[in-house]
Amino acid sequence: MAVVDEPVLRLSGVGKHYGGVRALSGVDLEIAQGECVALVGDNGAGKSTLVRILSGAHQPSEGTIAFAGRPVRFRSPADALEAGIATTYQDLALAPHLTIAQNIYMGGELLLRPHFLGLLDKARMRREARGYLDRFGFAVNDLDRPVSDLSGGQQQAVALARALRWQARVVIMDEPTAALGVGETRMVLDLIRALGAQKVTVILVSHDMDDVVAVTQRIIVLKRGRKVGEVVTARVSPSTLAHTIMTGEIPPEASAA
Amino acid sequence: MRPLVARFGTALAACAVFAFFALTADGFLAPYNLLGIAKQISHIAILAIGFSLALTAAELDLSFANIASLAAVACGMLVHTHHSPVLAVAAGLGLGLAGGLLNGAVVTLLKVPSLIATLAVAAIANGLAFLLTGGVSVVGRWPTSFTAIGRGVWLGVPMPVWWMALVALAALWFLKQTRTGFRLVCTGEATQAAALAGVKVKHMKLLGLALSGLCAGLAAVILTASLSSAAPNMASDMLLTAIAAVMLGMTMFEPGTPNIPGTLVGALTIGMLANGLVLLGAPYYVQDIVLGLIIIASVATSASVLTRAAFAV
Numbered sequence: 001m002a003v004v005d006e007p008v009l010r011l012s013g014v015g016k017h018y019g020g021v022r023a024l025s026g027v028d029l030e031i032a033q034g035e036c037v038a039l040v041g042d043n044g045a046g047k048s049t050l051v052r053i054l055s056g057a058h059q060p061s062e063g064t065i066a067f068a069g070r071p072v073r074f075r076s077p078a079d080a081l082e083a084g085i086a087t088t089y090q091d092l093a094l095a096p097h098l099t100i101a102q103n104i105y106m107g108g109e110l111l112l113r114p115h116f117l118g119l120l121d122k123a124r125m126r127r128e129a130r131g132y133l134d135r136f137g138f139a140v141n142d143l144d145r146p147v148s149d150l151s152g153g154q155q156q157a158v159a160l161a162r163a164l165r166w167q168a169r170v171v172i173m174d175e176p177t178a179a180l181g182v183g184e185t186r187m188v189l190d191l192i193r194a195l196g197a198q199k200v201t202v203i204l205v206s207h208d209m210d211d212v213v214a215v216t217q218r219i220i221v222l223k224r225g226r227k228v229g230e231v232v233t234a235r236v237s238p239s240t241l242a243h244t245i246m247t248g249e250i251p252p253e254a255s256a257a
Numbered sequence: 258m259r260p261l262v263a264r265f266g267t268a269l270a271a272c273a274v275f276a277f278f279a280l281t282a283d284g285f286l287a288p289y290n291l292l293g294i295a296k297q298i299s300h301i302a303i304l305a306i307g308f309s310l311a312l313t314a315a316e317l318d319l320s321f322a323n324i325a326s327l328a329a330v331a332c333g334m335l336v337h338t339h340h341s342p343v344l345a346v347a348a349g350l351g352l353g354l355a356g357g358l359l360n361g362a363v364v365t366l367l368k369v370p371s372l373i374a375t376l377a378v379a380a381i382a383n384g385l386a387f388l389l390t391g392g393v394s395v396v397g398r399w400p401t402s403f404t405a406i407g408r409g410v411w412l413g414v415p416m417p418v419w420w421m422a423l424v425a426l427a428a429l430w431f432l433k434q435t436r437t438g439f440r441l442v443c444t445g446e447a448t449q450a451a452a453l454a455g456v457k458v459k460h461m462k463l464l465g466l467a468l469s470g471l472c473a474g475l476a477a478v479i480l481t482a483s484l485s486s487a488a489p490n491m492a493s494d495m496l497l498t499a500i501a502a503v504m505l506g507m508t509m510f511e512p513g514t515p516n517i518p519g520t521l522v523g524a525l526t527i528g529m530l531a532n533g534l535v536l537l538g539a540p541y542y543v544q545d546i547v548l549g550l551i552i553i554a555s556v557a558t559s560a561s562v563l564t565r566a567a568f569a570v
Contacts, residue, residue: 078455093454095447097514106443107454109436118436162454 006069008033008169008201009054014063016049023049024225027063033169034199036192038212038233040245041222047205048174050222054203055087055172056080068169078107086163087172090179093159096148100140101129103147104162132161136194152180153187160191163200170201177211189215209238218256223248230256267508267555271526278533285536292415296483298502298528299417300476303424304492305499305506305524307472309515310428312503314465315445316364316371320379321473322496324356326489327386328477333395333487342403349478350471356382357470361463371466386489394488407483417479421521424472429517441465446514501548502527504555512558527551 007030015025024046031037039047052058053065056074064071067083074080077087087093094103101122110121110128126143133140138157147155156176163171173192177185185208192215195202206212212219212233219231221244229250231241236254244250278285285291304321311318332349336342356378363374401408409416432438443451444461452458473492481487505526506519531544 077453093450107456
């Protein structure tokens with residue numbers, strides 16, 4: 001049920017301290033390819049720290065991370081992206097005035113041959129961008145529209161299309177529904193399911209228990225910088241999950257470990 | 258409908274300015290006057306394109322006019338002392354580029370905001386220009402192989418206008434067709450997002466400022482050749498004019514973003530205003546008042562990158 005033989009991500013004893021402050025310690029974690037897991041916990045539980053480590057923004061002070069079976073140490077988010085771990089942030093990662101196609105290929109442009117000339121292959125980028133968006137069922141007629149014209153859910157689709165462009169095997173989504181209305185939230189949850197159907201691993205960080213219960217298979221609970229346990233999503237309700245986050249006590253009948 | 262007004266509103270206003278002067282100012286429509294305007298704005302347009310490129314990376318370059326003056330006196334002194342025109346041109350371009358690189362280094366390595374860094378470099382360039390010349394102009398009968406850069410005419414069109422067209426096309430092609438140009442745009446539009454996507458934003462900011470310096474060097478060479486003279490403050494008047502052209506340009510075609518066609522139309526509009534006002538008999542200082550108003554009106558309506566660049570610390 002929980003983890004298959006070859007996890008795409010394996011964390012052993014990962015910890016982080018900033019000066020004398022311990023933000024995270026001793027986190028062991030395995031996530032399978034195509035799995036959708038949630039990271040939950042109260043403020044200060046260590047979610048953001050763990051996300052920053054996985055996305056390459058911060059480096060762990062201790063412990064090891066193996067990605068696709070190989071130990072990795074990312075120096076920057078760009079490093080992690082290149083390796084195949086993409087992160088979508090609440091609002092930082094898109095350039096609002098640039099077009100949909102430009103946003104998808106920012107930093108990873110396709111070039112005309114010979115490549116050393118550095119000339120953009122706009123036609124191919126447009127064509128392939130459409131293909132990535134199609135995979136989310138987002139039929140966009142004009143790829144030259146600025147991203148700021150799109151709804152919040154559609155912007156998430158663009159951010160995820162960018163992850164697909166990088167052939168990401170793991171996508172970390174940090175509060176993807178925080179600023180969205182009901183309909184838009186439903187759209188993002190569908191996007192997450194679509195990623196799962198394409199065997200892309202999703203790590204969802206969310207304060208919304210309904211969302212977490214709706215799309216994930218497994219929930220990692222953090223408290224005061226430690227992992228207190230894992231929950232099989234099918235065995236909890238949003239309200240028991242909220243209780244678990246507050247107390248840090250995993251209901252025995254729902255525990256995954 | 259509204260996006261159309263936003264994109265082409267000021268360009269239409271420029272046409273209205275043109276029509277107004279065509280109807281009211283005697284001699285405005287004469288071919289030599291129109292070519293004269295184009296020649297007059299060519300240096301300013303090249304400086305303005307440089308400023309646009311730095312601003313595209315969300316950095317302000319307030320030093321280009323003083324860097325141009327410094328490059329002009331270096332170039333002029335070399336020609337004056339009978340050095341090869343090739344060396345003089347190389348010195349002008351090289352000093353411009355060096356000034357731009359200095360700006361870029363101060364901004365990216367020392368983390369001084371470009372608003373301050375380029376003001377400081379402007380002061381340094383100004384001081385050096387006066388130091389080099391002892392405060393006097395260099396004037397002389399220079400070889401035509403040099404002066405042709407600014408005074409030559411090809412197909413009936415003065416050389417500076419050709420240079421302006423060449424720089425504009427090169428800048429446009431760079432921004433629209435090359436990966437580096439696109440990344441320059443990304444850096445200015447969303448610095449953080451670009452960095453997260455692996456764009457080396459510091460290199461891009463350095464590049465934008467370096468290109469602005471290079472344009473200043475080129476404008477200086479052309480100006481020196483057209484005037485057959487160089488003075489340590491010869492380009493200082495062009496600072497505000499070029500910035501006004503860019504600001505005005507940012508209200509058209511791609512509102513809120515520095516763009517090359519807008520910058521050209523902006524420079525042309527300002528050139529027409531200056532020319533037309535003179536033909537109508539207005540005192541020259543009226544131009545300054547008009548420039549100031551243009552800058553305020555343009556920035557108030559659309560200048561998102563500019564405000565970000567000015568207040569980025």
